[in-house]
Amino acid sequence: MQQQAIITVKDLRTYFYSDKRCNKVLNGISFELYKGRTLCVVGESGCGKSVTASSIMQLLPKLSRIESGSITYHAPDGDIRIDLLERNGKEMRSLRGADIAMIFQDPMTALNPVYTIGYQIGENLKYHTTLDKDARRARTLELLTQMGISTPEKRIDQYPHEFSGGMRQRAMIAMAMSCNPKVLIADEPTTALDVTIQAQIFELMEKLKTEHDTAVMLITHDMGVVSELADDVAVMYMGNIVERGSVKEVLKHPAHPYTSALLRSIPVLHKGKNQNLQPIRGSTPDPYDRPKGCQFGPRCDFFCEKCNEMPPESPVCEGHSVRCWNADQVYGSAVKAGSESER
């Protein structure tokens, strides 16, 4: 199958500045988003998942800057370098919301409490389409119906506080999908919701992805979500993508010690008490006082001399690459364990 890249991120570095200190939040990450595929970005809090999203959307806070690298949006009429656009310039604003849309983590704070839901969804249409007022309202109603909100005629004129958490998140998705974006970035869309509501939202997102051939970038910290929704996965740790590849490859044969340790530390449903949870020792380092070389070094079982230098991204097999000097060793044991359990 020919995969068409829609966004290419190359060696992106985003730094945050505060009080004469510099936090290298993103330290050279590269990945692609493909049409009709879901890329899941996983990692612990503070690893730079959300900053990746806001770099693409140009929604970074004031005291931060894209230092180097490139973000290229492959628009139908030629490539656009997003990182070179003015942050709130005309071009960026015409992209944001229309071609690239985002769903935020907390629907309670992302919606404006003093405007009706209908107005907030319609606003997007007002700036990005040529529809008149009646057509916009009709489209908003259609969107709300698509999202599975009952009695949309009534709901359209209600305020966010009259909606439940799950419905607010649906309204957010309706807003993001209003202009049929090419790229949808979802930053922990279900973390604040219950599992039964989470299942509803995921069903909806899957449906939209297949219908509109949207490229989805889903940020999460839940490995379960990754294995259910993702086509590709990128594992982040302290500002680096340490491992990426197709979801089956990465979850079955993790080649980075962090990924494999992470998988061993999560309790898995239906395995009961017989599982042996192995916590990762230590805790994530202070971002202002980072270890030298490989960021995972101090917590890693495979630590060696070489790790004081940052390993390059190297492929272990087709469509699976990793940043680790000892990847062959980790990958080898994962493949061996996998084939043994199959037997």
Place this chain on the structure above:
Amino acid sequence: MSVANKEILLELRGVKTFFPIRSGFFNKVTDHVKAVNDIDLDIYRGETLGLVGESGCGKTTLGKSIIQLVHATDGTMMYDFGESGGGKKDLRKLSKEDEQMLHKRAQIVFQDPYSSLNPSFTIFQSLADPLRHFGVKDKEEQRKIIGDILEAVNMRREYMDRYPHEFSGGQRQRIGIARALCVNPEMVVCDEAVSALDVSIQAQVLNLLMQLKEERNLTYIFITHNLSVVEYISDRIAVMYLGKIVELADTEQIFDNTMHPYTEALLSAIPIVDPDHKHSRIVLEGDVPNPVRPPDGCLFHPRCKKCMEICKKERPKLIKHTVEGKDHFCACHLYDNGLAQNG
């Protein structure tokens, strides 16, 4: 837990905790939020009871009602204080002295490690408070006890003179656990004790909790919405929905022979870390109803796929069934005529 000597530590009968809603000029009580609505539950000495359910189902309120942080409005809660404490007493009718005795025996670990420690107190000050309260006045002795307890939760003795902001989330949660344990309780209510932590840290705290239970012969009431965690740590599980227990059984029973349709849906909604495993999800429609005006009949019937006529009229009772020789409590009309029908 050894099944042979099941000694009841706490016996809840018809416990209700309602919160009044006041409105109007005279602040009259117009209605009640029925947070915990008629719960019967036995807690055995030395077991870990998992309390699961969606947000707003009353699991935290039940936990707090037991510790007397919230006062139940109805029912009896017989706690076994043992021979030295004067036998069984109803927690709702305790004298001042007896309530002190309860707080020495039953403690709570809170969800958010960031807001549950006073930022202007050192760890020593925070932990010495309960000790002083229960008669350890000598400062040297306090330092010794706190040092020991910090070591028990895998932290260094010297840390007691630091302030909470110097610690990471996982460390703070361990301090929260140390604070609960420093008076040597016999029962600990863990209210979402690991939910706020990153996955790699979560395993550390879970293993610590299990180890402490072995060492100190504790009884846990483990409140969480994360079923994989609860499966790993609990002996028995109680599933709550809208202030009522809908299913209660041994952990293996709940997972292997799920009876209640709500539990079934809840289990199927959880994403599982296994790329080969694409299970059929039961997606519930709608949201949890308002606990002020719960639906007639079975509380779950508006969302239930197996809803029958009787479910809309009559509220099912929590009935004891025997599945594979083990007790299995379930509140559902599906099993009114015994198990064979739907087995």
